[in-house]
Amino acid sequence: MTGDERFAEASRLVANWVDGGRIPGAVLGVLDAETGVTTRAFGLAQRLPGERPMTTDTWFDLASVTKVVFTTPRILDAASSGILDLDAPVTQVLTELRQFDPDAWQRRITLRDCLTHSSGLPATFPVYTYGTDPDQLRAFVIQRDWPHGDPVYSDLNYMLLGFVLERLADARIRDLDPGAGFAWSADPAEAAATEYCPWRRGMLVGTVHDENAAALQGAGHAGLFGTAASLLAFAGGLLDGSGATPEAIALMRTAVGPRRTYGWEHTYEGWSGGETCSDQTIGHSGFTGTGIWIDFGSGRAWTLLTNRVHPTRWSDSGIIELRRLVGDALNR
Template identity: 65%
Template structure:
């Protein structure tokens, strides 16, 4: 099946989801190792309080794609520069982490463990409920006695990696360059709406959806905005080797567990990329309804960007099945 045929099959699934009222709208895109790309949009960028049409260049809150597009990339640049040893503890950069207990387990956590979500941190934590002062919340995260549990996918890992970037740059994340084609916010007239937020009491458009990221005023686990074109540009740079060092690309393709590489996910039964991905595929999703998958074996990548949480997350959008179906459409023999 050609890239264009796979694209048409995948887009028909997105079209059905929009027509059935499962999601307001979305943008589908794909790119190959030569840079050839297809992008198409459908549906609404916003439905309430006033409708707006989705466009090919609509900006999206990329949510946890921030972890791989920005934070993982920046951490691996520091590894390339010799400023970070992946197997050293975070305290090599954050010596004040849990500073009142020298024997705390948190002080032994390494950069590699955070990238691979191989730490005992909890899956989720409503940090924003402790206040809105970003400096106070940073101190709270750094000094809290965290409850330890089994290794799970945890935003805390990447919030801490974000602190590392801030400490070494001596700037907040929002003061750092988000990368070509990306930003830390978006013009509401050109952005897909996310949730009618009960905490901030407004429909969120062009500002970060993630509550913890909002309260921290920038963090390593969420907050990046981009378009389908910018996401595909990032993917193309990894496919052709121009977007990162050979060492960094090798690390994001190197398994750390049955499900994860350095920062990214790899294929497993039931994963978001579908059933037919090559073993050389990596991918990641974002809570707002975003996703990116890169198949190094076949020299292609695809992105599905939706506003599936608009106007509320408390609805079965069918995004899990849609992502898997889109992946299968691109990879089916």
Template identity: 65%
Template sequence: MTAKFEAAFVPVAAAIEAGRIPGAVLGMVDRDGARTVRHLGQAQTTPVVRPMTENTWFDLASLTKTIFTTSRILSLADAGTIDLDAPLTTVLPDFRQYNPDAWERKITFRQCLGHQTPFPAVEPIYTYGRDPDLLRAFILQREWRAGPSVYSDINFILLGFALERLAKKTIRELDPGPGFGWSVDPQNCAATEDCMWRNRVLCGEVHDDNCSALHGSGHAGLFGTAASVLDFAQGLLDSTGASANAIALMRTPLSARRTHGWERPYDGWSGGQHCSDETIGHTGFTGTGLWLDFAAGRAWTLLTNRVHPTRHFDSGIIELRRAVGDAVNRS
């Protein structure tokens, strides 16, 4: 694993040296627990400078979908609490309650997990206000514009609402899982964006605008370190971190690009072109990513602060992720 790791770190170091990303932590783990982690660069560059460390916390962004929300939805399905093929209205009966025939009322848990719904890709929910209860009501009652099935945060926002209803707690009152958190001491966290509407550099608080306005949601908001992400990945590789059925569903295709909650290999995907067909993965907008190759018994995570200090810059993160994946998996 050492030679593969060394090769995978080369493009990471080059991206930092070129000023494309401030810093990064790269980690690999195998099914038996052998792991390697390395860091480089800066956790923050403005208004202060702080170095990246192996233990730096990251805003994991959409890795929340896989590590937290998908895992808990599949656990509830295992327990018989929910039926993946039942509509969300079995838990959210007030969803579009003023129109019994609304298409939204027919959307199922499984469709949300696989992004097989007509919800729009992007919706600036945060622009409608900062009251989280009012925004929840807005999301549940608005008439959504329907379109082709695309990757949409709305799917996992709704799954998060279902978790909240069943637990009778908000997302941020739920246990984020071992080694994870919903907020972090800024001194120990990689900074994200100099936010144009919050008027500050974000560090230790969620970057995602909609998650911030909702005060927690199912699509973003989880914080973790390379160690906690690798611990989670190893639990899936060695079958100790979830039930056999849940892990099987994470690996079961729902479309050409997606499984239950995860992505699967396709031409040009983030994991590179050399991984096996038994690989799943996911990325986060802030510059994070996790990939698991079950055939090889290996997982790798690349955690960067590529949106610091701004998202409006070509960080090259797409090419970097692919280069790392190819180096990890090239024979």
């Protein structure tokens, strides 16, 4: 199949999902050595309280894609330049972590543990329910006696990494440059709506969906906004080596377990990128319905951005199946 034929087949799948009412809308984008950059928009950027059409320039709340587009490259680049030691405890920067218990297990967590989701911290926690002051909530995360468990994919790992970046820059994440084509919020007229939030009592459009990132007023695990074009440009930078240091890119591609690399996922049976990409592919998805995948073997990257949580997360969007089908169609 040609690149155009593969894109047409993937587009048919996304259109079926939208036409069937499983997701309000989507943008599909591909970066391919054969065809260049191709994007297509489907359906609605917002359904309620009024309808707006999706466009290829629509901004999306990227949710956990923030981890790999913003936080991971910056931590790895800092390590490449000698600013950080990945094998040193997080206390090399966050000296006050669990400061009232010098023997606390949390004080032994390393940056490498956080990047590879092997720290033993819980998957997530409703930090936003513990107050409204972002500085107090940061102190809460840093000082809490978190239970130690089996390694799991954890937002808390990336909250700590975000705090490290803030400490190094002496600034909040929202004050740091997110990179070309990315932002920490978006114009509601140009953004895909996410969910009606009972906590904030309104439909979220152009403001971060993740409650903890909202309460912290910026975090390392979620909160970045971007377009299909900006994600494909980011992917292109990793493919051609211009987007991060060689050491950082190598670690992003290095398997550290059956599913993970540094920050990213690699291929495994049933993963989100499908079964037809090469074994040199990495990818990551976000809760709001976003995702990016980069195949270093073929030189191809693709992004599928949806507003699958609009107007509520409590629906059967079939996003997991759609991601796999699209990945298979694009890599046949």
